[in-house]
Amino acid sequence: IPVFVLNGPNLNMLGRREPGIYGTSTLAEIGAQAREAGERLGLSVDFRQSNHEGQLVDWIHEAFEAAKGIVINPGAYTHTSIALHDALRAVALPTIELHLSNVFAREAFRHHSYVSPAATGVICGFGPRGYVLALEAIRPLVAS
Ligand code: DQA
Numbered sequence: 001i002p003v004f005v006l007n008g009p010n011l012n013m014l015g016r017r018e019p020g021i022y023g024t025s026t027l028a029e030i031g032a033q034a035r036e037a038g039e040r041l042g043l044s045v046d047f048r049q050s051n052h053e054g055q056l057v058d059w060i061h062e063a064f065e066a067a068k069g070i071v072i073n074p075g076a077y078t079h080t081s082i083a084l085h086d087a088l089r090a091v092a093l094p095t096i097e098l099h100l101s102n103v104f105a106r107e108a109f110r111h112h113s114y115v116s117p118a119a120t121g122v123i124c125g126f127g128p129r130g131y132v133l134a135l136e137a138i139r140p141l142v143a144s
Contacts, residue, residue: 001042001142004067005034005131006059007049008075014100022100025128037132041139053077053084060087068142069094071134078103078113088118094141096134099124 007027010017015026031047038045046067050056056077063070070093077084078099088095095118102125103110116122121137123130 001044001069002067003038003043003045003069003071003135003138003142004059004063005031005045005047005135006056006070006072006074007047008053008056008073008077009051010075011073012049012051021106023127030128030131033128034131034135037135041135043135043139043142045135053081057083057087060084060091063093064091067093069096069138071096071098071131071138072115072119073098073100074115078115079109081114085114085118088115094138095119096138097122097124098130098134100127100130101125 011027014022014030015024027049034047035045048059056074060070072095074081074084074097097113097115097119120141123134123137126133
């Protein structure tokens with residue numbers, strides 16, 4: 001069962017980026033773990049990252065044809081992007097919003113998400129393990 005795992009801006013810098021907050025795993029390592037978890041769950045994980053909002057919108061549209069569900073870490077676009085909100089509403093697929101850090105324990109500007117109202121559920125604060133948790137969470141929602 002195909003699932004898109006989409007990553008937004010600055011997540012390509014994982015491993016080097018504020019390791020005290022985001023940990024030392026690289027996005028490539030997290031992607032490998034996600035694909036492995038997917039195999040165990042019967043999900044074929046298409047793992048992608050872009051720094052560009054429009055690219056993420058295009059991938060969400062692509063998911064409408066190509067996937068049964070979406071896991072998305074929208075990075076900072078979480079807090080700014082009505083376009084991502086609208087795209088997720090448009091495709092209306094089961095969607096898990098995901099953050100490595102506990103955004104609610106951080107700056108106030110991270111407490112609001114435009115994505116949450118368009119998501120099925122939200123996972124945050126569990127670091128890279130959140131990707132595995134998100135795939136486990138989406139599994140029964142995409143059962144064919
Ligand atoms: C993040 C949290 C966001 O607030 C931040 O802008 C990110 C990463 C996370 O995974 O914890 O880029 O989505």
